[in-house]
Amino acid sequence: MHYLSLYLEFIKINLYSMIQYRVAYITSMLAQALDYGVSFILIWVMIYRFGTLNGWLPYEVMFLYALSLCSYAIAGFFLHITMSNLSSMILNGEFDEVLTKPMNPLLYLASRNFSPGYVSHIALSVAIMAVSFVNLGIKLTPYKIIFLCICILGAALIQGAAFLFTSVPSFWITQNRLKQILFHQLRTFIDYPISLYNQFVQIILTLIIPYAFINFYPAQYFLGKQDFLMFNQSFQYLTPLIGLVLFILAYKFWNYGLRHYKSTGT
Amino acid sequence: MPIIEINNVTKNFKINKIQKGFSGAIKSLLSREYEIKRAVDNISISIEKGELVGFIGPNGAGKSTTIKMLCGILVPSSGQILVDGRDPSVERARNALNIGVVFGQRSQLYWDLPMDETFDLYKKMYRIEDKRFKRNVEFYVDLLDMHEFFRRPVKQLSLGQKMRANIAVALLHDPEIIYLDEPTIGLDIVAKDKIRHFIREINKEKKTTVILTTHDMDDIENICNKLVMIDKGKIIYDGMLSEFKRTYCHDNVIIVDFQDLNSVIEDSRLKVVKVEGNRKTIIYDKQDISSGEAISLVTRNNIVKDLMLKEPEIEDVIKKIYEKNMSL
Numbered sequence: 001m002h003y004l005s006l007y008l009e010f011i012k013i014n015l016y017s018m019i020q021y022r023v024a025y026i027t028s029m030l031a032q033a034l035d036y037g038v039s040f041i042l043i044w045v046m047i048y049r050f051g052t053l054n055g056w057l058p059y060e061v062m063f064l065y066a067l068s069l070c071s072y073a074i075a076g077f078f079l080h081i082t083m084s085n086l087s088s089m090i091l092n093g094e095f096d097e098v099l100t101k102p103m104n105p106l107l108y109l110a111s112r113n114f115s116p117g118y119v120s121h122i123a124l125s126v127a128i129m130a131v132s133f134v135n136l137g138i139k140l141t142p143y144k145i146i147f148l149c150i151c152i153l154g155a156a157l158i159q160g161a162a163f164l165f166t167s168v169p170s171f172w173i174t175q176n177r178l179k180q181i182l183f184h185q186l187r188t189f190i191d192y193p194i195s196l197y198n199q200f201v202q203i204i205l206t207l208i209i210p211y212a213f214i215n216f217y218p219a220q221y222f223l224g225k226q227d228f229l230m231f232n233q234s235f236q237y238l239t240p241l242i243g244l245v246l247f248i249l250a251y252k253f254w255n256y257g258l259r260h261y262k263s264t265g266t
Numbered sequence: 267m268p269i270i271e272i273n274n275v276t277k278n279f280k281i282n283k284i285q286k287g288f289s290g291a292i293k294s295l296l297s298r299e300y301e302i303k304r305a306v307d308n309i310s311i312s313i314e315k316g317e318l319v320g321f322i323g324p325n326g327a328g329k330s331t332t333i334k335m336l337c338g339i340l341v342p343s344s345g346q347i348l349v350d351g352r353d354p355s356v357e358r359a360r361n362a363l364n365i366g367v368v369f370g371q372r373s374q375l376y377w378d379l380p381m382d383e384t385f386d387l388y389k390k391m392y393r394i395e396d397k398r399f400k401r402n403v404e405f406y407v408d409l410l411d412m413h414e415f416f417r418r419p420v421k422q423l424s425l426g427q428k429m430r431a432n433i434a435v436a437l438l439h440d441p442e443i444i445y446l447d448e449p450t451i452g453l454d455i456v457a458k459d460k461i462r463h464f465i466r467e468i469n470k471e472k473k474t475t476v477i478l479t480t481h482d483m484d485d486i487e488n489i490c491n492k493l494v495m496i497d498k499g500k501i502i503y504d505g506m507l508s509e510f511k512r513t514y515c516h517d518n519v520i521i522v523d524f525q526d527l528n529s530v531i532e533d534s535r536l537k538v539v540k541v542e543g544n545r546k547t548i549i550y551d552k553q554d555i556s557s558g559e560a561i562s563l564v565t566r567n568n569i570v571k572d573l574m575l576k577e578p579e580i581e582d583v584i585k586k587i588y589e590k591n592m593s594l
Contacts (some may be wrong), residue, residue: 006390017378099362
């Protein structure tokens with residue numbers, strides 16, 4: 001309860017700051033929504049011309065993309081600014097201040113630095129999901145809607161873990177570019193069904209960097225598909241569990257990095 | 267029981283050795299060589315509740331490292347720190363409720379908003395009760411003279427105003443201890459004065475223990491009653507300020523403008539250190555000769571136009587110590 005009221009205070013203070021730059025914020029939100037909107041249209045046009053993509057209908061691929069975007073936006077809402085700035089915060093000593101607060105440092109940073117811009121991504125991806133379900137003629141039972149929300153949260157935890165795993169090395173490496181290289185490049189792999197790729201890539205995306213659990217496997221369940229590659233069909237239900245486990249591991253890694261924080265000279 | 271206890275604390279940093287040239291860069295890719303830098307070297311300090319401690323030393327002496335260990339930001343390599351009975355690196359968040367921190371020019375305030383918005387946030391973060399919060403805000407705004415700019419966005423405030431607001435925000439939750447890292451750096455005399463006065467008042471009013479680092483000896487003279495001096499990671503003085511002055515600040519100064527160029531002073535206890543025309547600068551040790559006697563000696567056989575008496579300046583003494591790095 002205490003934390004909730006503190007969080008509202010953070011939101012309030014950030015909104016006040018934002019109001020000062022409202023034009024800049026609104027235009028950047030619109031621009032981002034437009035950017036992703038265009039991506040959706042591109043996917044749609046491309047697949048529409050081919051009819052299907054490895055057995056996936058255009059709206060099915062769009063649902064896939066929406067799941068990835070939605071979970072990324074939820075994780076990014078809390079972590080994007082913090083994890084993008086972590087390296088420079090450590091370098092210029094700003095991180096010291098974080099450690100003088102009577103709070104868990106990750107919770108403090110996630111509360112202080114949320115990115116409201118991602119709300120537009122979330123809205124866009126939810127709308128696309130709805131449109132996809134309608135066009136595919138899939139009826140969602142209340143149970144399925146609840147499970148979809150849980151899966152999105154699980155996928156968001158996977159995305160959040162990726163934010164942490166790629167940013168925490170900043171505690172040791174001064175110029176940490178892992179996040180840009182690994183994270184953003186890899187993420188584009190799951191814009192399409194991973195059954196498109198060869199087995200090696202499928203194994204990596206399932207077992208090593210389990211991005212396929214963000215959208216490919218849960219989509220099997222919601223779209224009623226049977227595309228399990230070489231893996232077990234129980235994978236369609238595993239997203240929440242995998243998200244939880246990965247995020248706990250990532251959080252442990254974060255704490256490990258924190259213990260190695262060296263601060264700067266002055 | 268002391269509120270802060272530092273027992274045999276050492277802090278080492280591992281620094282990458284950077285080798286020279288291209289081949290050096292390749293070599294360091296393959297095998298990293300490290301150098302151990304000892305920032306703090308086996309120090310022990312004990313501070314009682316309510317003390318006003320000036321923590322001084324040249325740049326790179328280990329002041330900030332020590333303060334950061336006290337805050338729980340850095341973990342000591344060896345030794346033990348207890349702040350109010352707790353190890354700050356283990357119970358960092360719990361310790362944070364008990365302390366206020368102001369790091370030099372770094373601001374805790376939200377840049378685009380008036381300071382009271384930040385105050386509201388800290389009220390929630392530190393779970394400050396309504397009554398106490400209201401009382402403290404009023405008290406600080408009055409004492410720091412912040413009425414005029416209380417509702418102005420922080421980015422429009424002057425350096426001195428921002429520093430005052432930062433100190434106020436760090437004290438909202440009535441911490442037992444406040445760490446001030448160079449609180450007067452870059453400020454004008456009036457602003458410095460306000461802050462010094464405020465720190466003394468807070469200490470008197472709330473018995474807050476103050477740990478202050480500075481390079482401005484006037485801060486020390488005006489605020490502190492205890493002095494800890496550190497150099498190259500080692501404590502070189504730890505004691506009362508008055509004791510420090512009595513022990514090390516002997517050289518009182520008389521500057522005299524004589525009528526006559528050839529005026530002479532015949533006393534071995536008075537040393538002429540500078541002559542500029544008619545003006546002579548004379549130093550003497552207060553333990554050998556009283557100021558009254560020194561003046562009468564100077565004026566006995568000479569016609570004096572003007573005479574100035576100067577107390578020994580702590581800054582001069584400390585400068586000598588830094589330069590010589592003499593151990594006390």
